[in-house]
Amino acid sequence: MRICYFADGESIHVIRWCKYFASLGNEVHLISFKNVAIENVQTHFIDTGSIAVKGGNWKVLLKYRKVKKILKQIRPQIFHSHYATSYGVTGAMCGFHPYLITALGTDVLISPQQSKIYKLLLQYAFSKTDWITAMSDHMKSAIESLGVNPEKISTVPFGIDPDVFNDADRKLIPGKFIITSTRNFEPVYNIPHLIYAFAKAKQANAAIHLNLIGTGSLQKEIKTLVHEKGLDDDVTFYGKISQSKIAEVLNQSHVFVSTSLSDGNNISLNEAMACGAFCIATNIPANTQWITDGKNGFLVNINDVETLSSLMLQAIQNFDALQSVAIPFNKKMISEKAIWSVNMKKVEEKYESLILKK
Structure with a gap:
């Protein structure tokens, strides 16, 4: 053709x-x-x-x-x-x-x-x-x-490409609890909301660390916000990286968070599910088609900083129990639909x- x-x-x-x-x-x-x-x-x-x-x-x-x-x-x-x-x-x-x-x-x-x-x-x-x-x-x-x-x-x-996004090389870093976002720095992805929630959760648990993968028009604003919140040592900016590198980071992450205001189909969420990260995402149709709240992830209302912070801490406290249900559920869903x-x-x-x- x-x-x-x-x-x-x-x-x-x-x-x-x-x-x-x-x-x-x-x-x-x-x-x-x-x-x-x-x-x-x-x-x-x-x-x-x-x-x-x-x-x-x-x-x-x-x-x-x-x-x-x-x-x-x-x-x-x-x-x-x-x-x-x-x-x-x-x-x-x-x-x-x-x-x-x-x-x-x-x-x-x-x-x-x-x-x-x-x-x-x-x-x-x-x-x-x-x-x-x-x-x-x-x-x-x-x-x-x-x-x-x-x-x-x-x-x-x-x-997703299952040859790239899978949990075969999953390896969590001892002593740290890693939260990752792979959404770009544009208004629709609402990254500042994630920063505010992470800062609040960090006050309750010093072991958490945030990875931000992406670039965009709000990059300077987001880096300034991280600095103002005193989080320079607690947030890693990866910029734009390859698909294989994204998979590597997700395989070292406990939790994936998407704070998007709107999405067609959240492919980033599918990638995180395939790599075995526990997922927290906004309560919008693009995410509700993949996440059953409390079963294979958490859903949070848009701009609800308090609840997002609380859900991050819940994921830390109950991580193994949550993952025992989420991982097999996500594997099945990805293989059937994504x-x-x-x-x-x-x-x-x-x-x-x-x-x-x-």
Whole structure:
């Protein structure tokens, strides 16, 4: 197959898709507003200037003619955008088929609620698609609420690579209790909330340590907050690291925490579950589909610092008992619902069927 993705080339999710389908022997192209190089993938950069993480990048819509020109050169059998509001809308304007959009979370859960213009643009983009994938059922419902035919939408969780994320090399450090977050430093992931809760828990238990894996626009603010709380020696900033290194850190962690305000499907949570960390996450649909509160993890309301701090301490005090229930439960759930290669096989089969219909 000759597949052309239209997406953020710096996104770990996009890189995974491109590399995976290239590894199957397909000719894979990526058109992106980010200038990147990906092994075995032919990349095509369109310069739009700076792209704001928080959105409002209307100027990208004006680049659809350049995208269309590149498509004429590539002549792909599949044209697939990731992220519905920017790449998805711009891709829809090209009039190419088969055309697919993968929604990633904020694009369908938050953007159409914030702006009528976003809502109208999404309705337009989805009307031009041959297939839409959502990372979770609650995202699928959000897309359906825009008036999209449910038969065009499939729930396809991205899932994890079990060769990377597993607990085969799990080794906890004696004398320490390690808490880890792998969420980026953007407003939606609410890392300051985690810092406040950790600082409070630290007052009750000096043995706890916090790992922060990620980067983002709030990095300076978060580092300043850690310093102001006197936690410089108690928080490790890893920055952006490889998938294998993330797995290594998770395998040394007792607890994984996600304080996200919104998520499509919390893949970071799946990775932590696979590595055997006990999970605490916000009480949002992306997490409730994976965590049964008190059974295989804890759920906490958004911005509830007191409760999050208390749950961290509960996890320390009852760690072995909690893990005796959580670990087998999580292994079963991951194997049934969250294996990357299994879920991508469904995508491959859909690609082939769309090509035959063309």
